[in-house]
Structure formats: C-alpha cells, structure tokens
Amino acid sequence: MAEGPQQAGEVLVVTGMSGAGRSTVANALEDLDWYVVDNLPPQMLTPLLDITERAGGALPRVAAIVDVRGRGLFTELPREIRSLRDGRQTRTVFLDATDGVLVRRFEAVRRPHPLQGDGTIIDGIRRERERLAVIRENADIVIDTSTYNVHELASHVYDLFSAQGSARHTLTIMSFGFKYGLPPDADIVADMRFLPNPYWVEELRSLTGEDTAVRDFVLSQEGARAFLDSYSAALSPVLAGYQRENKRHSVVAVGCTGGKHRSVAVAQELARLLGDTPGVAIRVKHRDLGRE
Known part of the structure; x- marks a missing residue:
C-alpha cells in the first residue's frame, strides 16, 4: 500500500556574517535534537528536505547552515527561502556582530576572511x-553576538529554539542595568529610573526585585502601576502584529541603574500581566542580577 504524504517539518535556515558564531549555533541546535547540515549550497535545501520528510517524522526539525563559503551559489539563497516558505514552517536566523568584534575573532584564530582576497579582513x-544586506533585512530573527561568549550564545539558542508547544512567538522580558550597557538584541527598551531607587532604602539595599519587600516597594510607587497597565496594553497589539508578520522572537528590555531592584520587579510584573497573551510564550531573564 502506498504511503500518504508526510507532514512537512520545521525548517531553520541559519546564515549571517562569517565569525558571528554559526558553529556555536549549529552545535547548540544539535543538542536540542535538530538535524543540522552545515555549509549547504542553497540549491540543495529543497532536495534535502524532500529526503528528510521521507523519514516519516523521524526528523521533524531540520537546520541548514548556509553562508558565503558557497561562493556564487550563495546568491540563490533568498529565492530558495521564498520557495521553502510555501508549505513548510520556515524561519531564517541571521547572526551578526560589529566589524571590530569580527576583526578580533578572525585575528584570534589567525584565519583570513573568506571574501578578503588580496585585501584586509x-x-x-x-x-x-x-552581499548579505537583503537577507539580513528579511530575516525572522537577528542575533547580535558581539557581547556573547560561546556559552552565552549557546544559552540564547536554547532559549529560542527549545520546544515551545503551540506558541507562535516567544517574548523575552529582560531586566538589565543601564550602567552595564543596553542589551544588544533588545527590540524595545523601557526605563524604570523614573521610580525611586530601593538601593537608597537601607533595609532593601541587599535584596533584589525578586524579594517581596522590594517588589511591594517598587510597585507601590506613584506612576508604577499606571506605567505597567499602559505598557502591557501597548504591547498587546505589538505582539499580535509580530505573530502576523511571523516574527518568532522579541526582547523587551526593562532597565534601571544596576539591574537589581526596579527593573527586576517590573519585568516580573510585566510578565505576569502579559502571561495570557494568545500565542505568546513568556520568558523572564535577569541579565545583571548577579553582578556586584
């Protein structure tokens, strides 16, 4: 008896700047049980997926690492991605980093850039x-790896691509301290420095926004509740729009001076208020909570 058509699995196309961390991402995806193929010519994407779909669900998630090592073949990537989106759940991840960081990474491994020719890195x-401008512009997810070490990048990949049930969008609400710099992958930034700082209250200084006393202090301040109610209401249509546009992940960064008190308490309360948003999985991350 002939078998019926197999269900097309999820496809992840990983591309981006050389030196931005593709190998680290590939290893992390393999740890998450993705079937990863590295240095694949774009024209081989469809044949590869046709083969994997014959596995009858044994390979439900396939990640293809595609980059300029494919030389002239790489120019076909945008067209191939458009073709894949017809009938398959396909996302494109673009890895980037600043020029200065990329130069330092190439110098550290003492290898030339694949496109430098007779020039410099x-x-x-x-x-x-x-060459990659159009692909970056149309990517579903852009990850700036400039401030990540290999372990932090792998952790970020785990957060993004572990099983998420039926959620169409993952929202990371990240507390941070302005004195340590803005999160490079933040889509939206909120500033909590308009609220009184618990640091100046002696009995609260050694605590964090995860403690009830600090949470109650922060949320009871004038303007805190009005901000949270208005901000969560404003984010609701944004999250709905992200789903319509197939944007799978976003980061709302909530900052205060040190990332220990106000931003932590507000980030957790914001996550609670948005927790029932249809189609959205909420994650909370406190970037600077462990810093001195």
Whole structure:
C-alpha cells in the first residue's frame, strides 16, 4: 500500500556574517535534537528536505547552515527561502556582530576572511555585509553576538529554539542595568529610573526585585502601576502584529541603574500581566542580577 504524504517539518535556515558564531549555533541546535547540515549550497535545501520528510517524522526539525563559503551559489539563497516558505514552517536566523568584534575573532584564530582576497579582513567583512544586506533585512530573527561568549550564545539558542508547544512567538522580558550597557538584541527598551531607587532604602539595599519587600516597594510607587497597565496594553497589539508578520522572537528590555531592584520587579510584573497573551510564550531573564 502506498504511503500518504508526510507532514512537512520545521525548517531553520541559519546564515549571517562569517565569525558571528554559526558553529556555536549549529552545535547548540544539535543538542536540542535538530538535524543540522552545515555549509549547504542553497540549491540543495529543497532536495534535502524532500529526503528528510521521507523519514516519516523521524526528523521533524531540520537546520541548514548556509553562508558565503558557497561562493556564487550563495546568491540563490533568498529565492530558495521564498520557495521553502510555501508549505513548510520556515524561519531564517541571521547572526551578526560589529566589524571590530569580527576583526578580533578572525585575528584570534589567525584565519583570513573568506571574501578578503588580496585585501584586509575589514575589506572582506564589508564585501560580505553588502552581499548579505537583503537577507539580513528579511530575516525572522537577528542575533547580535558581539557581547556573547560561546556559552552565552549557546544559552540564547536554547532559549529560542527549545520546544515551545503551540506558541507562535516567544517574548523575552529582560531586566538589565543601564550602567552595564543596553542589551544588544533588545527590540524595545523601557526605563524604570523614573521610580525611586530601593538601593537608597537601607533595609532593601541587599535584596533584589525578586524579594517581596522590594517588589511591594517598587510597585507601590506613584506612576508604577499606571506605567505597567499602559505598557502591557501597548504591547498587546505589538505582539499580535509580530505573530502576523511571523516574527518568532522579541526582547523587551526593562532597565534601571544596576539591574537589581526596579527593573527586576517590573519585568516580573510585566510578565505576569502579559502571561495570557494568545500565542505568546513568556520568558523572564535577569541579565545583571548577579553582578556586584
């Protein structure tokens, strides 16, 4: 008896700047049981998926690492991605980093950039940025790895691509301290420094926004509840729009001076208020909570 058509699985196309962490991402995806194929010519994406779908669900999630090592074949990537989206759940991840960081990474491993030719590393980086501009613009997820070490990048991949049930969008609400810099992957930033700082209350200084006393202090301040109610209401249509546009992940960063008191309490309360948003999985991350 002939078998019926198999259900098309989820497809992840990982691309981006050379030196931005594709190998780390590939390893992390393999740890999450994705079937990962590295250095695949774009024209081989459809044949690969046709083969994997014959496995009858044994390979439900396939990740293809595609980059400029494919030379002239790489120019076909946008067209191939458009073709894949017809009938398959397909996402594109673009890995990026600043020019300075990429230069340092290439110098550290003492390897030339694949596009530098007779020029310098920075020449190769600039050529690559020109070639990838359209792909970056249309990517579903852009990850700036400039401030990540390999372990932090792997952890970020785990957060993004572990099983998420029926959620169409994952929202990370991240508390942070402005004195340590803005999170490079933040889509939206909220500033809690308009609220009184619990740091200046002696009995609260050694506590954090995870403690009930600090939470109650922060949320009872004038303007705190009005901000939370208005901000959560404003984010609701944004999250609905992200789902319509197939944007799978976003980061709302909530900052205060040190990332220990106000931003932590507000981030957790914001997550509670948005917790029932249809189609959205909420994650809370406190980036700077462990800093001195």
